[in-house]
Amino acid sequence: MAPAKTRPIQKFSEATAKCSAQAAAYGKCIVADYNSVHKDKCVNEFIKLKDCYLRASKK
């Protein structure tokens, strides 16, 4: 039997797990006032999170 393929979501999940600090910072920014969330409210935190994720997923 062929080895089981790694699903994209698993790779995604592993890469995201390496960015817990950035994810927490982003989460805190949203949760600080979640009744008035608008587009790009936490864009700076998100860019940091995404950069981290992109770096982690390339390794």
Added chain:
Amino acid sequence: MSGCARSLFPAGRCLSSSRQLPISTFNRRAFAVQSGGAPRFQVFNRRTKWLQKERTALNPEESRVADYLKDEVASRLTERLLRRAVAVKKLTNRLTRQDIKRHFPKVLDLGANSCNIARALVRKNPDPDPDLPASPPLVTRISELVAADSSEGLLYRDADHDFNKQINIIRQVLDDEESLPFEPNSFDLVMSSLSLHWINDLPGVLTQINSILKEDCPFIGAMLGGDTLFELRTSLQLAEQERRGGISPHVSPLADVKDVGGLLQKAGFKMLTVDIDDIIVDYPDSFALMQDLQAMGEGNAILGREMGPISRDVLLASEGIYRELHGNPDGSIPATFRIIYMIGWRESATQIKPLARGSGDINLKDILEQK
């Protein structure tokens, strides 16, 4: 004005009268009646749901692993066949076991998924109690179980497992779970576990269940409702709101506990019991939760949802929010499944009925004060 509004004259005739009404408020309909042949309110795409179930059945290993919720709910649901015995025991402090002496010749499991109810029925010693000897499996009180589901793959997934030999089970693939192909008065018990929350026309299906039951026979059902997956719902909403500036439905609208009693009553059931149970499952991250939901065949099937996968940006954002807003101290994340259990009995002349109002001759206050 009222005479005009109520009259059955055509609109033009009425408008020519002395007092004119603006057209927009002009309404000649006296009663709110649904016109014949009107489409039912559609929320879920039944075909998508069918496809999702068939797909999970293609990967039986993963699907079996993700059956933990359905197996747990099925066993809690079948426990309700014992429930009355337990209550009586507590009251009288006597060993009365299996007070429902009733035997169920023909039982329907509507929306059987992978026959989780059948598996729960053959469990050994379903009522573990150190004071009592082991009780026989519930299946001894059932002659025939009809397991019906629209997904053939999922229904037959475990058809070669051992539990099939211990129970007289007939699998029946339904074309559509919303129109039941059974004769009226043909079942002694109808059960349904974690399927009703995908039904578009819940009042209609409950009415059909009521009619296929024999007189004085129960329907016992469990469905997801209320605050189920509120953590996932809120984090995806916040993430989409922040990343994309708008939201699309990802978690189904669900019936609330307070609606279910009314629904059962409307369908003609008597002696209702509705209760809820929260099952909270911890996951390592929100992706594990989503993968498991998919493997359960419980993916999103709302009509009018955004097609295609959720974008990675939103997934990334929602993971951070989920953990921050709802996460456990140990780093895992909780997911709440609120199960609504309902029991209703088909009406019968021999059933106990509430006495007429004002017919009581004992004052409850006296009894309570004596205590």
